[in-house]
Amino acid sequence: MKQSIIIVNNLSKKYNEVYAVNDISFKVNKGEIFGLLGPNGAGKTTTVEILEGLISPDSGEAIIDGIDAIKNTKKIRSIIGIQLQQNAFFENLNLYEIIDVYSKLYSSNNDPNIILEKVDLVSKKDASYDELSGGQKQRLAIGIALVNDPVVIFLDEPTTGLDPQARRNLWELINNLKGQGKTILLTTHYMEEAEELCDRVAIIENGKIIALNSPQKLISELISSGFKAQKKINEATLDDVFLNLTGKKLI
Amino acid sequence: MKLFFALTIINIKMYFRNKQGIFWTLFFPGFIMIIFGFQSVFSVSENPQISVFLSEKSSNDSQYKLTEKEEILLNNISNDIKNILGIKTIYGITNFIKNNNHEDDSIIRVNIPRDIMNNTSLCEKIPDNCKVIVTYDESFIKDSLTSKIIIEKNLQKIILENYPEIGSNNATKYINSISYILNDEKSKNNYKNWIVPGIAAMAIMQTGIFSVGFTLVRLKRTGTLRRIKATPAGASHFLAAQIATRAIVILLQTYLLLILGKFFLGADINIYNFIFWINITIISLIGGAVFIGLGLAISGKSRSEDTLAPVANLIVFPMMILSGIFFPVSSLPNWLSNFTQFFPLSFLANLMRSTTMDNLQILSSGMQTIGLLVWFVIIFLIAIKLFEWE
Structure with missing residues (x-):
């Protein structure tokens, strides 16, 4: 039996009489990458932000690593790593200093150099946030999510708006984190991202979970129901052409 | 912390x-x-006023009383300034030696030597101690020039009344030769x-x-x-x-x-x-x-x-x-x-x-x-x- 590190039971949140999250329940196992999938406005971010202690739910419970995430938000914040959908960090500070500020806010003694190494930004140590590319900004945000050695990392649409190279690079980084034993809950609206990264996914629509399983099982279930893809899948995609032409190195 | x-x-x-x-x-x-x-650029005087003083060389206290003629002259000047500029005026008599160091809040300060009224050798030579001194606040330069004209007009009138024999041309000459020390440092x-x-x-x-x-x-x-x-x-x-x-x-x-x-x-x-x-x-x-x-x-x-x-x-x-x-x-x-x-x-x-x-x-x-x-x-x-x- 796998150990659950996140337990969500009957969580609901309404905005102006409309359910953003409607009675959802799921469990995330320790060490897995769990994906919340769905179109924009499905309720992914609201769910994640309730778990992060940024939004209080109307009802339901959420437990992370045995701690009540709704009542004990301060304690929860110290054991989780957060990358928000909208990221911005201080102007007029370099990356080393930005990470140092967050280490202080998390009362952590981690060396910012080690964090920069983990997210492959050592060469940008003296650069300011504004000088980074989109992919580098996301890696910095993930680096900051690591300053407190979290048990669970929340990544909210980490690759939205990135080019294919930067996206693949970030996938590699996320897989590395999993390799280090971190549990990751990520939201995305890219199906190929979920397929590539996630051990299990929950598909959300209108605030409700409509399916929950591993990507492979969801696909086999669909096939066994008699579904046939309308078109033969290409052996290579335009994404692959782009990658092949421009190389895999980071920008 | x-x-x-x-x-x-x-x-x-x-x-x-x-x-x-x-x-x-x-x-x-x-x-x-x-x-x-x-x-x-702007005057910073809280209560602008103009002071017109006759200055007396003697330190004898008994001299510090305006004569009737002087009273009329100063009163005329004060009234003209008040009517034309709408600024409060004060007048009186002051010590010649002390008046240069005199500090008050006046935006324009006029010192008229008392000798002007009594000097019989007016047309010959104007002694140094016979100069009108106008000290003014730079932001009231227009008002100080108007005051100067009012003072000149009244002085000319009183000189002609006292010494009709010198004639209006000479009186004007005399008035024009009065130096006005303009001081805006303060x-x-x-x-x-x-x-x-x-x-x-x-x-x-x-x-x-x-x-x-x-x-x-x-x-x-x-x-x-x-x-x-x-x-x-x-x-x-x-x-x-x-x-x-x-x-x-x-x-x-x-x-x-x-x-x-x-x-x-x-x-x-x-x-x-x-x-x-x-x-x-x-x-x-x-x-x-x-x-x-x-x-x-x-x-x-x-x-x-x-x-x-x-x-x-x-x-x-x-x-x-x-x-x-x-x-x-x-x-x-x-x-x-x-x-x-x-x-x-x-x-x-x-x-x-x-x-x-x-x-x-x-x-x-x-x-x-x-x-x-x-x-x-x-x-x-x-x-x-x-x-x-x-």
Whole structure:
């Protein structure tokens, strides 16, 4: 039996009489990458932000690593790593200093150099946030999510708006984190991202979970129901052409 | 506390790396102060008056009584000035030796040698002690020229009455040869002493409102404040560090402006007195607290810099113009000055001025201090009510 590190039971949140999250329940196992999938406005971010202690739910419970995430938000914040959908960090500070500020806010003694190494930004140590590319900004945000050695990392649409190279690079980084034993809950609206990264996914629509399983099982279930893809899948995609032409190195 | 200090140091670092911020908080007010300080753009006299005195050489007290003729001359001059310029005049007799050092609040001071009335050798040679001296405030130059004409007209009349034999041509010649010593040094110094503490007060307002307001709105708009809020320490330490940084900047800015005023403009500020700096520090911190609070209050509901700017300007501009920064509140119409004297910036500028100009202790300006403290309480209650983290 796998150990659950996140337990969500009957969580609901309404905005102006409309359910953003409607009675959802799921469990995330320790060490897995769990994906919340769905179109924009499905309720992914609201769910994640309730778990992060940024939004209080109307009802339901959420437990992370045995701690009540709704009542004990301060304690929860110290054991989780957060990358928000909208990221911005201080102007007029370099990356080393930005990470140092967050280490202080998390009362952590981690060396910012080690964090920069983990997210492959050592060469940008003296650069300011504004000088980074989109992919580098996301890696910095993930680096900051690591300053407190979290048990669970929340990544909210980490690759939205990135080019294919930067996206693949970030996938590699996320897989590395999993390799280090971190549990990751990520939201995305890219199906190929979920397929590539996630051990299990929950598909959300209108605030409700409509399916929950591993990507492979969801696909086999669909096939066994008699579904046939309308078109033969290409052996290579335009994404692959782009990658092949421009190389895999980071920008 | 350790976290607060660490965050304050980081915030100071951020602040001083921001060249635009430095420009607006330090260079801009200094620049405005120098531009205005070298001029005497506005009169700073609270109750403008013109004084017309006959000067008597003798130190014999019995001589210090106006004769009937002198009374008529001075009375005529006074009435003409009052009727034409609408400015109150005083007249009398004064000691010739002392009158050059005489200090009063008159915007124009005329000294007419008493000998003019009695000199029988008028047409031959005009002795040095027979010169009319007009001392005037530069900002009243037009009025002083009009006064000069009024004095000339009356002098000519009285000379012709007393010495009809010299004829009007000679009388005119005599009047024209009277030298007018025009002295505007006093007014220039007055204005320097007025503008330096005024600009220091204005700069506190600008830093408080703009620097705090705009920074917080930017942090909110970009989601930085939300990210800080998601840390175990929360955003309150960070906000406190932001405020502390602004308070430090406000102090540095005030010290620098006063020192600049002293050494660059030559304003009369007693910077070698330790108690003076303690007073300035207390006043700047109370004033800073009021305007930082105002910055927090207006950033509370603003979603972007675009919505903040008009609100900030709506508060800053009337205060900048009507709080006695560039000219005294008393020169405004009564209905307006009755109202603007209660502006927080009016209180702050008055406190700054009473410390730099009159060397007063903060406690001796009780009403102004209380006024500012009342504003502090009101504004902080509003800020708490309006402030939103997101």
